[in-house]
C-alpha cells in the first residue's frame with residue numbers, strides 16, 4: 504500500500520478508540536479546500552514501508568485499540584484489503600475513511616469483515632456535489648451505493664460533512680439531511696484552515712450558524728452532532 508503519512512497516536516480519528524493513523528497517497532477528487540493537498544497532488548513521494556507500521560504495531564498491543572486508514576482516498580489502493588487483514592490478524596480494530604466513490608472496493612472489504620468502523624464523506628447536497636469536489640461532474644450513484652452498503656453492513660459507521668463558508672448553506676445541509684435520511688450518525692465538522700489549501704478558499708462558519716445547520720439536519724437524522732467546534 505502506498506503510505507505517505509503515519510501518525511503514531513490519535514484519540515480523535517477512531518471514535519472511542521485509541522489508534523494510530525495511516526495516510527495513503529492519491530485521490531480521485533480535487534476538493535478545493537482539501538487539507539491533505541500533499542497526499543493528493545504528490546501521491547508517490549517517499550512511501551513509508553508497511554513493515555515500519557507493523558513493527559510499530561507489534562509493540563503497541565494493549566496500548567492502541569486500532570488503526571485508522573485515511574487519505575487521500577484509501578480505496579484507490581489495490582492492496583488495502585491485504586493491509587487491513589494484516590492489521591486485524593495482529594489483533595487491532597480497523598477504521599476506514601472514504602469519499603464513497605469506490606463502492607465495489609468497499610463492498611469487498613465489508614464482505615470480508617475487514618472494516619470495524621467506517622466514515623464516509625458527504626461533500627455537499629447533490630446539486631453542489633461536483634462543485635464541492637472540484638470536478639465538472641461526478642457520478643452520484645457511487646456515493647449513494649456506498650451509503651446503502653454501509654447501512655446494510657451492520658458495522659458502526661458515520662457520514663460526515665466538513666462545513667465550509669462559501670460552499671455550504673443551511674439549505675444545503677437540509678438537502679443533505681433529506682438525502683441521507685435514515686443514516687444513524689451524521690457529523691458536521693468545522694472547517695479549519697490548515698494553510699495548505701490546494702486552491703481556492705473557504706472559511707470557517709461561526710458556531711451559531713453550525714448549530715442551526717445541526718438542528719436542520721436533525722429533522723432527518725436521529726444523531727447529528729458538531730465536531731471540532
Ligand code: SF4
Pocket residue numbers: 530531532533534536537538539540543574575576602
Ligand atoms: S476527497 Fe479528501 S483527500 Fe480527496 S481531494 Fe477531497 S478532501 Fe482531499
